[in-house]
Amino acid sequence: MKLQQVSDNCFAVLNEKNRMCDANSGLINLGGGVVIDTQADLAHARRMIELFGKVWPGMPQRVVNTHEDGDHVWGNQLFEGAEIIAHRTVPDRMRHVADPRAAQKMIKGADHFLSRLLLKAVHPGALAVARQLQQDYSFDGIEPAYPTTLFDERQVLNLDGTEVHLIYVGPCHQVGDTIVHLPKERVVFAGDVIFRQCAPAGWTGTYQKWLEALDLIIWLDPDVIVPGHGPVCGIEGAMEMKAYLDYVREESKRYFDRGLPSLEASKRIDLGPYGSWRCTDRLYMNVERAYREFRNEPVDAPWDTAKTFDAVYRVAKAKGIEIEF
Numbered sequence: 001m002k003l004q005q006v007s008d009n010c011f012a013v014l015n016e017k018n019r020m021c022d023a024n025s026g027l028i029n030l031g032g033g034v035v036i037d038t039q040a041d042l043a044h045a046r047r048m049i050e051l052f053g054k055v056w057p058g059m060p061q062r063v064v065n066t067h068e069d070g071d072h073v074w075g076n077q078l079f080e081g082a083e084i085i086a087h088r089t090v091p092d093r094m095r096h097v098a099d100p101r102a103a104q105k106m107i108k109g110a111d112h113f114l115s116r117l118l119l120k121a122v123h124p125g126a127l128a129v130a131r132q133l134q135q136d137y138s139f140d141g142i143e144p145a146y147p148t149t150l151f152d153e154r155q156v157l158n159l160d161g162t163e164v165h166l167i168y169v170g171p172c173h174q175v176g177d178t179i180v181h182l183p184k185e186r187v188v189f190a191g192d193v194i195f196r197q198c199a200p201a202g203w204t205g206t207y208q209k210w211l212e213a214l215d216l217i218i219w220l221d222p223d224v225i226v227p228g229h230g231p232v233c234g235i236e237g238a239m240e241m242k243a244y245l246d247y248v249r250e251e252s253k254r255y256f257d258r259g260l261p262s263l264e265a266s267k268r269i270d271l272g273p274y275g276s277w278r279c280t281d282r283l284y285m286n287v288e289r290a291y292r293e294f295r296n297e298p299v300d301a302p303w304d305t306a307k308t309f310d311a312v313y314r315v316a317k318a319k320g321i322e323i324e325f
């Protein structure tokens with residue numbers, strides 16, 4: 001993890017491995033301090049607090065969660081007494097998609113000989129995810145701390161005269177997607193609307209909404225964007241994400257029209273200019289999302305995560321690329 005200053009009063013803590021759970025956090029060093037997203041486990045959250053401590057002497061008084069995924073909310077409990085702000089949907093969604101006990105059980109399954117054998121036979125992708133996460137994460141001890149201040153479309157914070165705009169843009173990658181814009185600092189904290197130099201992993205939402213959210217970020221014209229995952233960038237990060245989504249949706253349509261299942265399509269779709277990214281095998285998730293839209297399925301149609309990870313694993317195998325989640 002590293003600390004990076006991105007404007008006069010804004011900082012980022014970046015997880016450089018850029019795989020599943022390696023989310024970024026932000027700090028606005030004004031008005032009592034605001035932390036944006038709190039990491040995927042307590043060890044990472046403590047390290048983030050320590051790094052921010054180099055520029056901020058006390059504990060921040062506010063936390064913003066950009067959405068409900070565990071890798072953005074599982075350090076919340078360490079900010080005792082802080083106001084936790086998120087979109088109105090987030091607390092309920094956290095109960096459905098961010099259960100730390102289920103996550104811990106999943107990665108512990110890889111430790112037991114019998115469950116490992118079973119997993120390998122039935123769900124090789126789920127076993128591979130568990131092994132990868134075990135390298136860096138433990139979800140022990142996490143007690144979900146739910147947002148205390150909820151908003152609908154927009155919330156404005158005034159920090160010593162500097163406005164912070166929380167803008168709801170979901171559901172694009174998840175239901176609660178929110179971006180944080182500081183016009184005066186010319187900074188956007190994009191949450192998982194932007195994955196940088198790694199394939200996105202979106203769960204609930206539409207391509208249309210996602211592209212609109214990216215257009216909004218481009219229109220806001222920030223000098224600096226802190227993505228949810230990957231290195232800090234400028235406007236080009238939003239444009240590249242748009243290009244990726246457009247490319248995958250178009251390629252998916254060609255195979256969908258020919259009647260190929262999404263897994264087969266993912267094996268065949270060329271990685272194009274994105275082959276040098278991390279976790280390119282997550283292409284499957286984006287193809288599957290496109291297919292769900294072509295079939296007019298509801299945006300919140302549930303995912304079978306074990307099957308999804310298996311499909312990602314099979315795409316990596318078929319393409320001869322590294323298996324990364």
Ligand SMILES: [Zn+2]
Nearest residue numbers: 023071192228
């Ligand atoms: Zn994330």
